Amino acid sequence: MIPAAFDYLRPTTVEDAVAALAEAGEEAKVLAGGHSLLPVLRLRLAAPTLLVDLGGLPQLRGVRTDGDTLVLGAMTTHAEVAGAPVVVDAAPLLAQAAATIGDRQVRHRGTLGGSLAHADPAGDLPTAAVALDAELVLAGPAGRRTVPAREFFVDYFTTTLRPDELLVEVRVPALPGWGSHYLKVNRTAQAWATVAVAAVVERENGTITQARVALTNMGPTPVRAVAVERALAGVPVDAIEAAAAHAVEGTSPASDTTASADYRRHLAQVLARRALTAAAGS
Amino acid sequence: MTRISVTVDGTRYEDDVPSRTLLVHHLREQLGKVGTVVGCDTSNCGACTVLMTDPDGVPRGVKSCTVLAVQADGREVTTIEGLGGDHPVQRAFHERHALQCGYCTPGMVMAAVDLLREQPDPSDAQVREGLEGNLCRCTGYQNIVRAVQQAAAELRGNEAAVTQPVGVSGP
Amino acid sequence: MTATLAGTAAEPEVGRARLRKEDARLVTGRTRWTENITVPGMLHLAILRSPHAHARISRVDTSAALREPNVIAAFSGADVAETQGTMACAWPVTEDIVLPIYRPLAVDEVRHVGEPVAVVVARDRASATDALEAIEVDYEPLPVVLGLESALADGAPLVHADAGTNKCYTWVLDSGEAGTGKAVGEAAAAAELTIHRRYVQQRLVPASMEPRSVLVDPTGDEWTIYSATQIPHILRFLLAATTGTPEHKIRVIAPDVGGGFGGKLAVTPEEWIAFAAANRVGKPVKYTESRSESMVSAHHGRDMIQDITLYARRDGTVTGLSVKLLANMGAYLGIVTPGVPILGAFMYNAIYKFPAYRFECTGVFTTTTKTDAYRGAGRPEATYAIERIMDELAAELDLDPLEVRRRNWIRHDEFPFTTVAGLEYDSGNYEAATEKAMQLFGYDTLRAEQAKRRVAGDPVQLGIGVSTYTEMCGLAPSRILGALRYGAGGWESASVRLLPTGKVEVVTGTSPHGQGHVTSWSQIVADQLGVAFDDVEVLHGDTRTSHKGLDTYGSRSLAVGGIALVLACQKVREKARTIAAHLLECAPDDLEFADGAFRVRGTPTSAKTIGECALAVFAAHDLPDGVEPQLDAEATFDPQTFSFPHGTHLCAVDVDTETGAATIRKYVCVDDVGTVVNPLIVEGQVHGGVAQGIAQALYEEAVFDEDGNLVTGSLADYTVPSSADLPEIVSDRTETPATSNPLGVKGVGEAGTIASTPAVVNAIVDALRPSGVTDVPMPCTPERVWRALQTARSGQEVAA
Numbered sequence A: 001m002i003p004a005a006f007d008y009l010r011p012t013t014v015e016d017a018v019a020a021l022a023e024a025g026e027e028a029k030v031l032a033g034g035h036s037l038l039p040v041l042r043l044r045l046a047a048p049t050l051l052v053d054l055g056g057l058p059q060l061r062g063v064r065t066d067g068d069t070l071v072l073g074a075m076t077t078h079a080e081v082a083g084a085p086v087v088v089d090a091a092p093l094l095a096q097a098a099a100t101i102g103d104r105q106v107r108h109r110g111t112l113g114g115s116l117a118h119a120d121p122a123g124d125l126p127t128a129a130v131a132l133d134a135e136l137v138l139a140g141p142a143g144r145r146t147v148p149a150r151e152f153f154v155d156y157f158t159t160t161l162r163p164d165e166l167l168v169e170v171r172v173p174a175l176p177g178w179g180s181h182y183l184k185v186n187r188t189a190q191a192w193a194t195v196a197v198a199a200v201v202e203r204e205n206g207t208i209t210q211a212r213v214a215l216t217n218m219g220p221t222p223v224r225a226v227a228v229e230r231a232l233a234g235v236p237v238d239a240i241e242a243a244a245a246h247a248v249e250g251t252s253p254a255s256d257t258t259a260s261a262d263y264r265r266h267l268a269q270v271l272a273r274r275a276l277t278a279a280a281g282s
Numbered sequence B: 001m002t003r004i005s006v007t008v009d010g011t012r013y014e015d016d017v018p019s020r021t022l023l024v025h026h027l028r029e030q031l032g033k034v035g036t037v038v039g040c041d042t043s044n045c046g047a048c049t050v051l052m053t054d055p056d057g058v059p060r061g062v063k064s065c066t067v068l069a070v071q072a073d074g075r076e077v078t079t080i081e082g083l084g085g086d087h088p089v090q091r092a093f094h095e096r097h098a099l100q101c102g103y104c105t106p107g108m109v110m111a112a113v114d115l116l117r118e119q120p121d122p123s124d125a126q127v128r129e130g131l132e133g134n135l136c137r138c139t140g141y142q143n144i145v146r147a148v149q150q151a152a153a154e155l156r157g158n159e160a161a162v163t164q165p166v167g168v169s170g171p
Numbered sequence C: 001m002t003a004t005l006a007g008t009a010a011e012p013e014v015g016r017a018r019l020r021k022e023d024a025r026l027v028t029g030r031t032r033w034t035e036n037i038t039v040p041g042m043l044h045l046a047i048l049r050s051p052h053a054h055a056r057i058s059r060v061d062t063s064a065a066l067r068e069p070n071v072i073a074a075f076s077g078a079d080v081a082e083t084q085g086t087m088a089c090a091w092p093v094t095e096d097i098v099l100p101i102y103r104p105l106a107v108d109e110v111r112h113v114g115e116p117v118a119v120v121v122a123r124d125r126a127s128a129t130d131a132l133e134a135i136e137v138d139y140e141p142l143p144v145v146l147g148l149e150s151a152l153a154d155g156a157p158l159v160h161a162d163a164g165t166n167k168c169y170t171w172v173l174d175s176g177e178a179g180t181g182k183a184v185g186e187a188a189a190a191a192e193l194t195i196h197r198r199y200v201q202q203r204l205v206p207a208s209m210e211p212r213s214v215l216v217d218p219t220g221d222e223w224t225i226y227s228a229t230q231i232p233h234i235l236r237f238l239l240a241a242t243t244g245t246p247e248h249k250i251r252v253i254a255p256d257v258g259g260g261f262g263g264k265l266a267v268t269p270e271e272w273i274a275f276a277a278a279n280r281v282g283k284p285v286k287y288t289e290s291r292s293e294s295m296v297s298a299h300h301g302r303d304m305i306q307d308i309t310l311y312a313r314r315d316g317t318v319t320g321l322s323v324k325l326l327a328n329m330g331a332y333l334g335i336v337t338p339g340v341p342i343l344g345a346f347m348y349n350a351i352y353k354f355p356a357y358r359f360e361c362t363g364v365f366t367t368t369t370k371t372d373a374y375r376g377a378g379r380p381e382a383t384y385a386i387e388r389i390m391d392e393l394a395a396e397l398d399l400d401p402l403e404v405r406r407r408n409w410i411r412h413d414e415f416p417f418t419t420v421a422g423l424e425y426d427s428g429n430y431e432a433a434t435e436k437a438m439q440l441f442g443y444d445t446l447r448a449e450q451a452k453r454r455v456a457g458d459p460v461q462l463g464i465g466v467s468t469y470t471e472m473c474g475l476a477p478s479r480i481l482g483a484l485r486y487g488a489g490g491w492e493s494a495s496v497r498l499l500p501t502g503k504v505e506v507v508t509g510t511s512p513h514g515q516g517h518v519t520s521w522s523q524i525v526a527d528q529l530g531v532a533f534d535d536v537e538v539l540h541g542d543t544r545t546s547h548k549g550l551d552t553y554g555s556r557s558l559a560v561g562g563i564a565l566v567l568a569c570q571k572v573r574e575k576a577r578t579i580a581a582h583l584l585e586c587a588p589d590d591l592e593f594a595d596g597a598f599r600v601r602g603t604p605t606s607a608k609t610i611g612e613c614a615l616a617v618f619a620a621h622d623l624p625d626g627v628e629p630q631l632d633a634e635a636t637f638d639p640q641t642f643s644f645p646h647g648t649h650l651c652a653v654d655v656d657t658e659t660g661a662a663t664i665r666k667y668v669c670v671d672d673v674g675t676v677v678n679p680l681i682v683e684g685q686v687h688g689g690v691a692q693g694i695a696q697a698l699y700e701e702a703v704f705d706e707d708g709n710l711v712t713g714s715l716a717d718y719t720v721p722s723s724a725d726l727p728e729i730v731s732d733r734t735e736t737p738a739t740s741n742p743l744g745v746k747g748v749g750e751a752g753t754i755a756s757t758p759a760v761v762n763a764i765v766d767a768l769r770p771s772g773v774t775d776v777p778m779p780c781t782p783e784r785v786w787r788a789l790q791t792a793r794s795g796q797e798v799a800a
């Protein structure tokens, strides 16, 4: 219940934060909302010697638009992502996914950046980011670099972030006129996704012109359901059912106490159909 | 040790705390606010819920077992003990028999206060979802939902919905 | 609302929806949970637990831990082998039961993950936790024993090598042999229909929201022990008995206790360890478990395999029942571990009157956390099996499940009825409860909707589940407990003290932890003595004030402790009558007592209130000769029989046949718990009980991996449902007073849990029966429902 002892820093500039991380090396951890990190520390599954708290960086919190792009600070909380009118407007999928996370208290503290950096395969925001072709801005000792969400997630709980890098910003291209839906099944209301599907669909006169589909908890990282997307380019809405059957292609879901891989594969198809139908109808 | 200043239930406290101290332990062990309790070690039960102001000054429900005391530096925290005792939510929990052992109650009450700040007129389903982060093993939640609805009505100034308590109070 | 005042004609308190006296402190945080209590000089205890399910301990070295900052003591089981005592099992159900030695701190072998191995006592909790990491333990892993059937197989590795077997006991109840009915063999031979099923009662975790906590203070001339327990009296007795500490030097206090559900019907190794630690350092020592520790070390519940065979005629009459149980004890025996399934033995026949019954239970040791009582203890398992198989009978005969029950249940005019298990049910009215439940539920309308949706091939199918249950409450007649080899009695005690100002102090031997005894007991006393509800104080949970009691579990508090209270009140009244007669200068028999006052028959203006008697006794200036100056009385009540609440629960579920998700759409229960003292509290108990039963049906399961690790070891994986996961419950009552006690009460703590699990699962199976599904194992997760459908469909294809 009590974490092992650690040192604590709350820098007020991104540069200081990065410098502190660079100096401490692998033993340091970034602290954002703490809603993945603190449970791990309390159970003593990890024992970093230094926490660098991003709570002193208000510049990383908040949402704005930059032309056609929605720009979200890494420290923006799930509640803010779910509720900010600009997000609901420009990237409703992201807002919807954020609203399904944990519970109110979790959403008040957990952050977008933390969720992406933590890269839990059952996390909701990584999938949404992948479905929306978001770009992640990382700050390191050598300056900033931008990584597409699709390349950011490497493996279970592993990203391209280096130990001395911070995720500072998430850039989401607006998709005006597209319909979207995030559909999640979990064992209890508060639980992580058994499987979830993010669907974004562009339509024109009853025809789907293009679609993007990403899956939660169907592999070590969010999975883009490319086969489904391919099957949905320039087809009528009633092609969704057949297309959704491709949702299992390229997935490698785990078996755990929540569900078997088999069931997850089945569920992915059902949810893909339902999410796409909702996205195409909205 | 880090020096922090936290206002809890209206009193400003200054303390040197080890950086690993959880807010809930700071509240209970340093400040004597034992009304707030701990029910788990994985941030699931919500028993430790308190209100804490965000930088925007709005108090929001947080699980105080998943906040470090140092993260509360400069914030205002309200615990069950700071609610006054006659808060509509507290009264409604009593009048609707929304507690049995009462262990979940401090967190549940604070979570309900937080919910009603944002959703003053929730549906039953919204109350149920709004409290999904708080586990109660005794009540089956039904009377909690009723209590939150009664408090909501009172807070909205809708006396009509308030004046039929189910039980009988003492004089 | 004014309360009853002595001397005024008032509405009786019993039956009123009094708001609880307990709430004021609980809604404001002015609580006294054990973990809130600190005493001067208090130290903190942390426990190192086994990471192995089964291993020999070859070495424990605590010396490095002792060098850590703030550490006062560190020791292992071997260090206290002589003084730590052993944990006791109070219910050796058979003569030849295997009773393994159960040490609080393991000495040479660990037998489940989480078993305590060594401890640190330190100035603060953080230091104690840190220092655990410096303790070195060498383990030699031994083979784990997990499955019940494989544990009994020849050559299986042994949990307790010296026992030579993993079998703990076999216990049989045979109506032919016992003379309570016919032999099942006859029924089997004559049966027109035989239905066999295997049901698995998954392992559950009681998971009260307050973790267990204990503070042992050895300073002063006695030991003061605060514990988050349901059973302070039993704790005191067993601690004295197993450690040789004089009982009168032990004071146990159960302060505010945050739920129990049987999980705190336990004396725990942690209590013994804290006691040993406090004695070793001569200082108060506190230990509070984390939830993760609780999950592996506090006892679990259920975990049985039930092989059940029902014999019937084609008209739906059940003619016999045979039950074979394998019950998982876990690695050790807690105080009532072996007895839990035995409690169920008397309930498989439920509300039905078939003539032949055989029950056989084998307790099995495994290298897992021990099992013991969890809400209902044995009775939910029994009710589940019989209520599930009654549905199977209905399906087999193409009858409505309620009709099959009607053809077999005891009619209201057949009470008292002696069952095939040998119990006499005093009262009941299954027809009335069922009728009322059907009305509230809209049974016929929902059946019609179901038929329509079946025909339409709706991907979301409607299922309707029925559970008509009874339970035995009011544990328990001491005589019967003795016959079942239980180590203690089942009486309960109460004392009532009149204070000079007319206020009343009640001391009860029950130990509430959420049940609202203070409120209900006040209502009873208010009626009995004609005093105001608010003028009654109820004291409990401290062996210094409540020296005698058997505590709270098994829906016994009201049905046993409440009666003791009534008897004590009656004694006080009779004493007061003598005083009043003396003051009014008449014979005691000339007085009648009503509304708190004695009045001379025929001269109603001549009256003395019970409060006036109390003041007169306090002054003691003018008492009749030979009368002691006190108006106190104590009573102990030992019930002659159990009480038998019953009811009908109906559940409608929508089952999404694509995802397997089952959603409860409507839940109606009509319970008959006899006389209701406080309808609010009764309703609350039903809600909470139903919620826990639904949790078994849909959500919860303690799962071990092949190495014996509990993989559902936190509230993140052990999915206790939240408000968003549970339905609205429509609850109502019929009221058939028990004839076996003066209040007519039966007990309500476990009713909801017992009834609801089969109602939910019956509904799910009912939804899918047209597809060929006959069972879904619990918890009925979406995956399991989906799998059951897949299997049934492929079976149907093969058949076709």
Ligand SMILES: Cc1cc2nc3c(=O)[nH]c(=O)nc-3n(C[C@H](O)[C@H](O)[C@H](O)COP(=O)(O)OP(=O)(O)OC[C@H]3O[C@@H](n4cnc5c(N)ncnc54)[C@H](O)[C@@H]3O)c2cc1C
Binding pocket: A029, A030, A031, A032, A033, A034, A035, A036, A037, A038, A039, A054, A074, A075, A078, A100, A101, A102, A103, A106, A109, A110, A111, A112, A113, A114, A115, A117, A118, A120, A122, A123, A124, A125, A161, A165, A166, A167, A168, A190, A191, A192, A193, B042, B043, B044
């Ligand atoms: C009860 C409960 C239920 C939950 N349910 C869900 C759910 O349903 N769906 C879901 O998606 N999540 C869920 N979560 C997780 C939640 O969303 C977390 O908030 C999130 O995963 C991590 O965000 P955080 O800000 O809390 O990060 P932290 O816990 O502070 O950090 C997480 C990790 O990311 C690193 N990190 C954080 N921010 C940055 C950054 N800006 N740059 C570099 N590294 C960084 C940290 O070093 C750490 O390793 C749940 C959590 C809890 C406690």
Ligand code: FES
Binding pocket: B037, B038, B039, B040, B041, B042, B043, B044, B045, B046, B047, B048, B049, B063, B064, B065, B066
């Ligand atoms: S103690 Fe359980 S969520 Fe904080």
Ligand code: FES
Binding pocket: B098, B099, B100, B101, B102, B103, B104, B105, B135, B136, B137, B138, B139, C209, C258, C259, C514
């Ligand atoms: S009232 Fe006991 S846990 Fe909620």
